Amino acid sequence: MPTAINPTTGQNIADYPLHTPEDVDRALTAAVTAQRTWRTTPLEERTQLLTRIAGTLRSGVDEYAALITDEMGKPIAEARGEILKSAKTLDYYAEHAASYLAFEEIESNATTSGVEFDPLGVVLAIMPWNYPFWQFFRFAAPALAAGNGAILKHANNVPGSALVIQKIMDEAGTPAGLFSTLIINASEVKGIIEDERIAAVTLTGSTEVGALVAAQAGSVLKKQVLELGGSDPFIVAADADLEAASTVAVSSRFNTTGQSCVNAKRFLVDESIADEFVRLFTEKAAALVVGDPRREETQIGPMARGNLRDALHEQVERTLESGATALIGGAIPDGPGYFYPPTILDHVKPGSAAFDEETFGPVASVTRVANIDEAVELANSSEYGLGATIFSRDVDAARATARRVDSGAVFINGQVASDPRLPFGGIKRSGYGRELSGYGIREFVNVKTIWIGPVSE
Structure with a gap:
């Protein structure tokens, strides 16, 4: 059972029950069902959700910042900045997603040809404790705008933050099932990665965990974005x-x-x-x-x-x-x-x-x-x-x-x-893939070639 411990005092804050295998199964099924509808929802409606989430974050900034401070010890001014930066990034993608996802015409031997950007499906997000809100929302903003669903497996020392993120998403009007937080042990992650209902994986964390997740996702040929350690x-x-x-x-x-x-x-x-x-x-x-x-x-x-x-x-x-x-x-x-x-x-x-x-x-x-x-x-x-x-x-x-x-x-x-305007990510043992900017929103899409030949009169 995950326990939140206040690092300022060393005292326990609360214990949190784990989701059961049945809970996990229901969440994955619901996410796939919701994402099938979400992918065809007009982009304007998808970006309106981002705007509502940003507003929910801003309206509760003091509450959410205090939670970050209590669970992982971040100074309150920095914690408040983390919440506001998350809101700013949601607003950024609400404004720019349409241009990033627009059909990109490419000259070829066709009458018309180019690429369009289709969502991959449901993405598993494995997130760390050091930026418990920002790390999630910098992934979620472009992923949801692109038409994907999401499952969050957060670090087990910030379970309160993980569940409050669920509350924020629900209050903002996220379609039922499109997003779920799962409080589970690390040993259960492999099975979720391998589940056919998960299309891709993103992880921010240590290089050692990143290598493990990459191997698990690679074994079932699923896309990954990994933002790992640094020196x-x-x-x-x-x-x-x-x-x-x-x-x-x-x-x-x-x-x-x-x-x-x-x-x-x-x-x-x-x-x-x-x-x-x-x-x-x-x-x-x-x-x-x-x-x-x-x-x-x-x-x-x-x-x-x-x-x-x-x-x-x-x-x-x-x-x-x-x-x-x-x-x-x-x-x-x-x-x-x-x-x-x-x-x-x-x-x-x-x-x-x-x-x-x-x-x-x-x-x-x-x-x-x-x-x-x-x-x-x-x-x-x-x-x-x-x-x-x-x-x-x-x-x-x-x-x-x-x-x-x-x-x-x-x-x-x-x-x-x-x-949010610039791509973010590393090379070597700091990982691969990019978050943020136009590069980030295109990580969890199918870059689909469209070729249209001439039509006879």
Whole structure:
């Protein structure tokens, strides 16, 4: 039975009963039935649903943000931002879905030819705890607009959020059965993936789970979109604006208490300016407000689970043993909850834990490099490839460097972030496929060729 635990106190919030196999069977059957009608529902009506969902989110923003904070410890201001960003993305697809899904004419030997975009069917969405609303709605907005149905299997430490998402969808007038939340154990997911009523799978989560899901879906030839782990490099060139770079570095590393796949994690800093960058970075990180995430001023809350904190601290200890220095943080504080202080490790070398592994929490590693070529080499030495940042006053040179960096996105002089207007996803062990933008809405469609020959008079 899943239990929601408040990471600020370590106390249980509530236990949630699991759905039975009979519940699962009914949900899958209902989704297939509803999706057959939904796929032929006029697009204007489908996008009107997105607008209503966005309105429901906005009207309950404080309630939903408090739930996120209680279940996974996100500072309340960030939690509120997550709800509003979800609403904004729903509005975006309500406005742009028609252009993304319009018939695309292609010149050929036909009188008329091109492609149209048909929904695949019912998509299983396996979602993580770190953005319990945003991760779901950034998938659901384009998927529903395209005519698909959806089944949500959420992380078991945010069951309250999973069930409230069901409530939101119902209140917004989602057709009965088109969407269902299932509270089930991870061991039951394989059977759902293999069920013929599921057409495709999307997962945001760890690389290890992504590989497992990919194997299961691949064995039955079902489409997948996987957004997995990351160890994003943050390159600071010799000519960078250090005041701006250090400010963005703090936000990039420590938002969501460092628990995001797309957080910057490895800071590759030109040795000629490293001392000054590290000084600014450390000063600003040390000033972050750590505490009760329900307080508006809090910037760093607890980590989501105790085992995650223990694993992070073990990575820090191994990195220190390999020769790095902790400038701030690096110790588990006394007191209740799963807090870990903002931590900056300097002189981190390739081969150490904080360089080679994904550090999912408020720990930054600084590696000093001789030049931009070494920075690119080290950036690409990771098995991950989700996002990357480059700070340089020479934008043309930075763009040339960006083409050499192996990642799904490169942000120059700014923080890596998801935006409904831009595609989002990774390469290598950070996954494949894209979410958001026009690319995202076309992931769960059949790109169907239409060829029309001449008609005799």
